[in-house]
Amino acid sequence: MxxxxxxxxxxxxxxxxxxxxxxxxxxxxxxxxxxxxxxxxxxxxxxxxxxxxxxxxxxxxxxxxxxxxxxxxxxxxxxxxxxxxxxxxxxxxxxxxxxxxxxxxxxxxxxxxxxxxxxxxxxxxxxxxxxxxxxxxxxxxxxxxxxxxxxxIRDNILKDYPLIDVRGRNKFALSIYPAFHTRLFPDSILNNEHYDIITDISPTNSIHKTYICYMGDVINLHANDIVLIYRTTDGKGSARFRSVITSICVVQEVLTRRSFENEDHYVEYCRRNSIFAEADLRQWYRRSGNLFVIKMTYNAAFRRRVTNGTLIDTVGLNPNYWGFFRVTDEQFNQIINLGGVYENLIVDKA
Missing domain, CATH: 3.40.630.30 (Gcn5-related N-acetyltransferase (GNAT))
Structure with a gap:
C-alpha cells in the first residue's frame, strides 16, 4: 500500500x-x-x-x-x-x-x-x-x-481494537521465525527487509493472526493476554543484535488439537489467518506432541525494534528458553517504552 x-x-x-x-x-x-x-x-x-x-x-x-x-x-x-x-x-x-x-x-x-x-x-x-x-x-x-x-474501552477485543487494555493482563513474548514474521506482521517490517516480500494475501491484510507451535509453556496463554512478537535471528549475525521484539498482539483464543472436530476442521480454521501452506498444516496436525493454535489481533508495530541485547542488558530478561517466556508488568512497560509504542494505544488506568 x-x-x-x-x-x-x-x-x-x-x-x-x-x-x-x-x-x-x-x-x-x-x-x-x-x-x-x-x-x-x-x-x-x-x-x-x-x-x-x-x-x-x-x-x-x-x-x-x-x-x-x-x-x-x-x-x-x-x-x-x-x-x-x-x-x-x-x-x-x-x-x-x-x-x-x-x-x-x-x-x-x-x-x-x-x-x-x-x-x-x-x-x-x-x-x-x-x-x-x-x-x-x-x-x-x-x-x-x-x-x-x-x-x-468496552471489554471486547474486537470493538476495543486497536487499544490494548493491559490492566491485570498477563504478558508474554512469543518467538516467530523470520521466514514467517513479515508476511504475518507487515507493519513491523525491518529496515533490512525488502518491502516486496509483503504480498496481498489474507494473512498479511488481516487484523487477525493465527500462529501454530509446539511450545509446551503456551498452555499458560489465555484470551486477553498480551503477546510481544519476538522475531528470531535470521542467522546473518548474533541473536544479540538480530533477534528483536517488533509488535504487540492481544490473544483472542488458544486452541489445541482436541479443540477441532477433525483435521479438515483444523485446516479450515487455520488457513483463514495463517501464512502456512495447507500441506504444512496437515503435517503438523498429524505430528505427535502438544499442538497449539494461537489466534490474536495485531494491534501495534514498534517504532523502534528492541534487540535481544537490550532485553538482556537494559530490561533484565534472561529466560531459559527464548521461544516463549513471560514478562513482568515492569519489564513490559520498559519494552514498550524502548519500542516507542504510542501511549494512546495503551490503557493502563481505570
Whole structure:
C-alpha cells in the first residue's frame, strides 16, 4: 500500500466509476484535492489499476453537516474509502490503516459516512467498534454516520481494537521465525527487509493472526493476554543484535488439537489467518506432541525494534528458553517504552 499524491493517481481508472455514480461531485472533488497537493493510500494491482483507495483527513472543529453534530475534538474523517474485494481481507487492512492514522494523530474519534447499500462495509466497521451515530443528508441522498470512539474501552477485543487494555493482563513474548514474521506482521517490517516480500494475501491484510507451535509453556496463554512478537535471528549475525521484539498482539483464543472436530476442521480454521501452506498444516496436525493454535489481533508495530541485547542488558530478561517466556508488568512497560509504542494505544488506568 502506497501513500500517493492525488495528482499521480489516474482519475479515469474504472475503479472510481462507482464513486462517480454515488457522488456527482466526485471528479471535481478529486481535482481539487490534486490541486491542493493532497495524498491518499492506494493499492495498485498487477493490471495497472487500483484495488484500494483511502483518503483520510484531520478535523478539529464541530462538524455541522451531520445530524446530530459531531463535537469539537481531534477527529479522523474517512473522506473516501473503496476496496475491490477479492477474498484477501483487504478491507481489514484498510481498517487497520485508518486506526494507525488515528493513533499517530492522537485522535479522539474516527468517523465515516456510508450509504445503506454498503452492508458489508458497515458490518466490517461495526465489528471493530464503529457505531451508528447519525445521518448526513446531501443532494446525493442520506448516508449513515458511523463513529469510532478512540478513547473508549468496552471489554471486547474486537470493538476495543486497536487499544490494548493491559490492566491485570498477563504478558508474554512469543518467538516467530523470520521466514514467517513479515508476511504475518507487515507493519513491523525491518529496515533490512525488502518491502516486496509483503504480498496481498489474507494473512498479511488481516487484523487477525493465527500462529501454530509446539511450545509446551503456551498452555499458560489465555484470551486477553498480551503477546510481544519476538522475531528470531535470521542467522546473518548474533541473536544479540538480530533477534528483536517488533509488535504487540492481544490473544483472542488458544486452541489445541482436541479443540477441532477433525483435521479438515483444523485446516479450515487455520488457513483463514495463517501464512502456512495447507500441506504444512496437515503435517503438523498429524505430528505427535502438544499442538497449539494461537489466534490474536495485531494491534501495534514498534517504532523502534528492541534487540535481544537490550532485553538482556537494559530490561533484565534472561529466560531459559527464548521461544516463549513471560514478562513482568515492569519489564513490559520498559519494552514498550524502548519500542516507542504510542501511549494512546495503551490503557493502563481505570
Amino acid at each position: 502506497r501513500y500517493t499524491l492525488f495528482a499521480e493517481i489516474n482519475l479515469l481508472d474504472t475503479f472510481f466509476d462507482s464513486l462517480r455514480e454515488s457522488y456527482a461531485e466526485f471528479n471535481d472533488w478529486f481535482a481539487r484535492k490534486a490541486a491542493e497537493g493532497e495524498s491518499a493510500y492506494i493499492l495498485p494491482n498487477r493490471r495497472g489499476g487500483l484495488d484500494a483507495f483511502l483518503y483520510l483527513k484531520i478535523e478539529n472543529d464541530v462538524v455541522t453537516d451531520v445530524e446530530p453534530n459531531l463535537p469539537e475534538g481531534i477527529k479522523v474523517k474517512v473522506g473516501t474509502l473503496k476496496v475491490n474485494a477479492h477474498g484477501t481481507r483487504l478491507g481489514e487492512r484498510l481498517v487497520k490503516k485508518i486506526f494507525d492514522f488515528a493513533v499517530v494523530n492522537n485522535a479522539d474519534s474516527v468517523y465515516v459516512t456510508v450509504f445503506d447499500e454498503h452492508e458489508a462495509l458497515i458490518e466490517l466497521l461495526c465489528r471493530y467498534g464503529f457505531e451508528k451515530y447519525g445521518i448526513k443528508v446531501t443532494a446525493n441522498g442520506a448516508e449513515h454516520v458511523l463513529v469510532k470512539n478512540m478513547r473508549l
